[in-house]
Amino acid sequence: MRLWLWGLLSSLLLTGCDNGNRQLAQESLLYCMAGGPLSFNPQLVMSIETLDATAHQLYDRLLDIDPATQQLAPGLASHWQRSDDGLRYRFTLREAISFHDTPWFSPSRPLTAEDVVFTFRRIIDKQHPYHEVGGGRYPFFDGVDWQGLVSEVRALDSHQVEFVLTRPNADFAGYLATDYAVILSAEYGEQLLATGTPGQLDRQPVGTGPFLLDSYRPDEFIRYYRHPNYWRGSAPLRQLIFDITPKSSKRLAKLLSGECDAMANPSASQLTVIERHPDLMLSEATGINVSVLALNTQKAPFDDIRVRRAFSLALQRDDILHAVYFNAGELAESLLPESSWGHDPQRFMPAANQARARWLLKLAGLNDGISMTLLMPAGARTYNPDGLKTGQLIQRRLAELGIKVTLKAMDEQLLRRELLTGEHDAVLSGWSADTPSPDNVLRNLLSCRAIADGSNASRWCHPRFEQLLALALIPSSPEERFAHYQRAQALVFQEMAVIPLVHSQRSLSYRSEVKGLQLLPYGGVAFHRAFKE
Numbered sequence: 001m002r003l004w005l006w007g008l009l010s011s012l013l014l015t016g017c018d019n020g021n022r023q024l025a026q027e028s029l030l031y032c033m034a035g036g037p038l039s040f041n042p043q044l045v046m047s048i049e050t051l052d053a054t055a056h057q058l059y060d061r062l063l064d065i066d067p068a069t070q071q072l073a074p075g076l077a078s079h080w081q082r083s084d085d086g087l088r089y090r091f092t093l094r095e096a097i098s099f100h101d102t103p104w105f106s107p108s109r110p111l112t113a114e115d116v117v118f119t120f121r122r123i124i125d126k127q128h129p130y131h132e133v134g135g136g137r138y139p140f141f142d143g144v145d146w147q148g149l150v151s152e153v154r155a156l157d158s159h160q161v162e163f164v165l166t167r168p169n170a171d172f173a174g175y176l177a178t179d180y181a182v183i184l185s186a187e188y189g190e191q192l193l194a195t196g197t198p199g200q201l202d203r204q205p206v207g208t209g210p211f212l213l214d215s216y217r218p219d220e221f222i223r224y225y226r227h228p229n230y231w232r233g234s235a236p237l238r239q240l241i242f243d244i245t246p247k248s249s250k251r252l253a254k255l256l257s258g259e260c261d262a263m264a265n266p267s268a269s270q271l272t273v274i275e276r277h278p279d280l281m282l283s284e285a286t287g288i289n290v291s292v293l294a295l296n297t298q299k300a301p302f303d304d305i306r307v308r309r310a311f312s313l314a315l316q317r318d319d320i321l322h323a324v325y326f327n328a329g330e331l332a333e334s335l336l337p338e339s340s341w342g343h344d345p346q347r348f349m350p351a352a353n354q355a356r357a358r359w360l361l362k363l364a365g366l367n368d369g370i371s372m373t374l375l376m377p378a379g380a381r382t383y384n385p386d387g388l389k390t391g392q393l394i395q396r397r398l399a400e401l402g403i404k405v406t407l408k409a410m411d412e413q414l415l416r417r418e419l420l421t422g423e424h425d426a427v428l429s430g431w432s433a434d435t436p437s438p439d440n441v442l443r444n445l446l447s448c449r450a451i452a453d454g455s456n457a458s459r460w461c462h463p464r465f466e467q468l469l470a471l472a473l474i475p476s477s478p479e480e481r482f483a484h485y486q487r488a489q490a491l492v493f494q495e496m497a498v499i500p501l502v503h504s505q506r507s508l509s510y511r512s513e514v515k516g517l518q519l520l521p522y523g524g525v526a527f528h529r530a531f532k533e
Contacts, residue, residue, distance in 0.1 A: 026532055027238035029514065031525075032251040032260035034379055036219055036244045038413070039134065041202035042180050043123065046139040046455065047412060048382060048432070048523065051179045052264060053242055056524045057224055058100075059182035059207035060231075062091055062116065063173060067285075067521055070436045072177055076111065076208065086168030086475050091116070093159040098229035100212035104204050105188045111208060113155035118186035120153045120163070130189060133198045139453050140180040140434065143444055144171075170475045174435040179523050182207060210235045210528040219244055236516070236531035246379060255280065255509060261532070262510035262517060264525070265380045268326035274509045281514075285506045287521040288340045288433035288441060289383040290332050292498040293394065294457035295426045301366060302425065308496040310360035313353045314397050321502050324389050328507070332500035334489050335441055341478070342438025342485040347493060349500060358401055369402025375418060376428040378409040382506050382523075383430035390428055390501070416454040427457040429498075432506075434522055438485045443469055446497055460497040 035049040042055045062077040077091040097111035122130040123138050124147050138146070149172070152164040165172065175181060188206045192198045205213055208231065211224035222242040226235040243260055245251045248267040254260040256277070266274055266282075274280045295302035295311060302308060317331055330337065334347040361367070374394065376387035384390055388409055395405040410418065418424055433440045443450060448466060450456035465488055472484035492498070508519045516529035 040205040055179035063177040113161040291384040291430035310357040313357035329504040337503040372425040429457040
């Protein structure tokens with residue numbers, strides 16, 4: 001056990017501790033997670049660990065997504081309206097929203113429209129003093145062409161803000177409900193500029209969320225204290241601690257021993273153990289996600305559609321569902337699962353057929369087979385709990401066709417850098433949706449722009465696909481938008497742009513005395529209402 005955690009537990013939990021420590025133990029929650037945040041500002045990264053640790057603990061957004069209805073709901077904005085031409089969105093902010101008061105910043109005023117303008121102008125204005133702070137890349141916003149879409153963000157008065165668009169976009173309001181669209185403090189930003197330390201904005205965070213940062217020890221823990229003036233009401237928990245434990249087996253051991261009160265991403269093989277244990281509970285959320293095998297379509301021989309189809313026929317996806325996911329999911333017939341309103345019920349992946357796969361490889365001139373490297377993220381992902389085991393199953397199937405596959409697991413940051421070079425052969429990739437819109441999955445996995453962001457691992461870029469996604473974003477009837485997404489998915493299937501594998505379920509385990517934890521369908525965990533009985 002780490003020394004810091006031993007010190008904490010010994011002070012809180014040992015028999016004979018005083019009433020104050022007993023009360024603190026009751027109002028503290030330790031959450032075991034797989035990895036630490038890459039930043040304390042979700043705008044700057046596309047990291048599941050970062051979102052879990054920051055988005056719903058430190059910050060709020062203008063809008064939220066109601067977990068029950070999947071519809072947009074008021075957040076920091078009490079209401080909003082769109083102009084008839086779809087080019088202006090006006091948001092009215094709630095009154096008396098308090099920012100965090102920390103050792104590094106004491107706010108002199110509540111949230112105003114100035115903070116919203118500061119937050120989003122940083123992204124669209126290359127001359128903004130904070131645009132290049134942190135690298136100048138905003139992966140989610142770059143992926144939806146935020147700079148090209150939003151021409152202006154302006155304060156109409158202290159509590160009204162207006163976004164002006166260059167073109168109508170049916171998903172625009174949804175972008176403001178994602179975990180990336182957190183609202184920052186303009187006053188804090190001004191203070192840091194004055195002291196010459198703007199980088200602290202993303203390292204020593206200030207938000208309006210239910211918890212505020214106390215301390216962070218990289219690769220070990222994050223400690224949060226509750227925000228006493230939180231606008232939705234102060235959290236029952238006095239402190240929230242994220243214990244960083246990469247191995248799922250160690251997270252489960254800590255959960256069983258009581259060293260942790262909850263754990264992120266239990267592996268599929270652990271679900272039965274958790275379900276049968278009298279002191280443990282399991283929460284599952286059906287979001288929109290997909291794991292895929294992405295072959296580099298800009299590199300021979302994977303630029304040959306016959307080779308990509310041969311690979312799709314060679315895989316026994318049922319084996320992956322059973323051995324990796326322990327049936328906690330469903331086979332992916334396309335990129336969008338049945339829970340998505342854009343799902344195409346007429347689309348089915350072909351059954352495994354080694355003979356036909358061998359014939360296609362022969363047509364492509366690969367009688368003698370090939371050697372290749374398959375990259376994968378190290379550790380579990382919401383869309384794939386065990387990339388290495390998935391890779392091993394694929395490796396065995398392809399070996400039967402004379403294809404020698406070398407497996408290489410990589411840290412998330414290193415993997416993204418590798419993908420940006422474009423030199424890879426193939427990648428086990430995937431996507432977990434940030435919004436209910438089909439566009440979020442299709443665009444991030446396969447748009448031309450997503451190649452530069454590192455999320456389009458297949459490097460497939462098709463003008464017709466781009467056109468269909470653009471048409472689907474024009475505000476129109478649901479039927480028209482659905483038809484465009486159907487055509488886009490048909491094109492992906494015809495080109496075998498990626499090979500869909502499995503849609504997984506997100507899960508969270510916790511001890512039975514913990515109540516009120518909320519696993520959110522589009523990423524993140526909410527602790528605002530969590531408490532211990």
